[in-house]
Amino acid sequence: MQSAKIVGLGKYLPPKILRNKDLERMVDTSDEWITTRTGIRERRIAEKGLGTSFLAREASRIALKRAGIKASQLDLILVATITPDTQFPSSACYLQNYLKAHSAAAFDVSAACAGFVYALTTAWQFIESGLYKNVLVVGSEVLSSITDWSDRSTCVLFGDGAGAAVLTRSTTRKSFLSSYLGADGANSDLLILPGGGSRHPASEETLKQKMHFIKMKGNELFRIAVRVMVSAARKALTKAHLTTEDIDVLIPHQANERIISAVAKRLNIPQGKIYVNISHYGNMSSASSAVALCEAWEDGLIKKDDIVLLDAFGGGLVWGSCAIRWL
Numbered sequence: 001m002q003s004a005k006i007v008g009l010g011k012y013l014p015p016k017i018l019r020n021k022d023l024e025r026m027v028d029t030s031d032e033w034i035t036t037r038t039g040i041r042e043r044r045i046a047e048k049g050l051g052t053s054f055l056a057r058e059a060s061r062i063a064l065k066r067a068g069i070k071a072s073q074l075d076l077i078l079v080a081t082i083t084p085d086t087q088f089p090s091s092a093c094y095l096q097n098y099l100k101a102h103s104a105a106a107f108d109v110s111a112a113c114a115g116f117v118y119a120l121t122t123a124w125q126f127i128e129s130g131l132y133k134n135v136l137v138v139g140s141e142v143l144s145s146i147t148d149w150s151d152r153s154t155c156v157l158f159g160d161g162a163g164a165a166v167l168t169r170s171t172t173r174k175s176f177l178s179s180y181l182g183a184d185g186a187n188s189d190l191l192i193l194p195g196g197g198s199r200h201p202a203s204e205e206t207l208k209q210k211m212h213f214i215k216m217k218g219n220e221l222f223r224i225a226v227r228v229m230v231s232a233a234r235k236a237l238t239k240a241h242l243t244t245e246d247i248d249v250l251i252p253h254q255a256n257e258r259i260i261s262a263v264a265k266r267l268n269i270p271q272g273k274i275y276v277n278i279s280h281y282g283n284m285s286s287a288s289s290a291v292a293l294c295e296a297w298e299d300g301l302i303k304k305d306d307i308v309l310l311d312a313f314g315g316g317l318v319w320g321s322c323a324i325r326w327l
């Protein structure tokens, strides 16, 4: 038997806190609207000029230390992000250099808010196939760099942060029980950063039209998010021969507290089994699941043999759910 298990988790949240009250001074919004419509009270903002790989490095160092694995022992580094330091090279390459992980291959995974689940699944498969032994998976975002701070419909939602997991080979028991990943490119316009790519290279015109910022149709996304997160969770559980009753800890993507409650209600999972930290950090895209998993473990909510279900959804559209037995 050869599979993968998580042996170390870490997180990094920039120290600067932006509270709802601060946003009241920037756009036409209120603490009351943001709190009741989203559950968000504050979010972290990275210092200007700090790239995604810097946040990733801080989270990774903690995860590696806890895993007892040296950076030089890493075979692969995956960074899930939609805010890479540069269009290329990848943030994973910058991180490889920061960590001096000279034996590691490195690449980014672009799957928006489901990025961490996509990257974890990729790492698991690389290990189970026998190609690699030690893999570092990071969800890291500086969403403040692509947020339009004059658009109240989006700027209240996002924050910066990073979470990291170190995976290694397990030869005794299976930890990764199943994964279900999905996508729907037909709805790509619901959540998009339209400028700066090959379709609309950066120009005076793209700048004028604010095409380098997140554009989101939140209302439509909300309904789809609930439906696909419920369906992805059920599919991952079925693949693992589990039911919702087997779940000990649900780690949902932290986009909106109302989405999380609606998903939990439909899956019939009690609030006490769901980890929610959106009030402190907002939506950190790929970093949300990574940080939530790390904090749930730090808080002692995840114990040996627990079934942990990750369930995420984001722009693409993309979604993914992964069932893990904690070893």
Ligand code: ACO
Pocket (backbone or CB within 6 Å): 028, 029, 030, 033, 034, 037, 038, 112, 113, 114, 152, 153, 154, 156, 191, 217, 218, 219, 220, 221, 222, 225, 255, 256, 259, 283, 285, 313, 314, 315
């Ligand atoms: N403050 C005050 N009023 C606001 C704000 C704000 N910040 N933002 C919008 N409003 C107003 C709107 O203008 C609208 O006013 P109107 O009725 O006069 O036109 C009213 O509030 C309602 O707006 P809705 O967009 O219908 O509000 P809704 O309840 O849907 O909440 C939200 C918006 C929070 C964005 C919600 O739709 C949501 O969370 N959607 C899902 C987001 C998501 O899952 N994204 C995917 C993951 S993110 C990723 O992949 C990076």
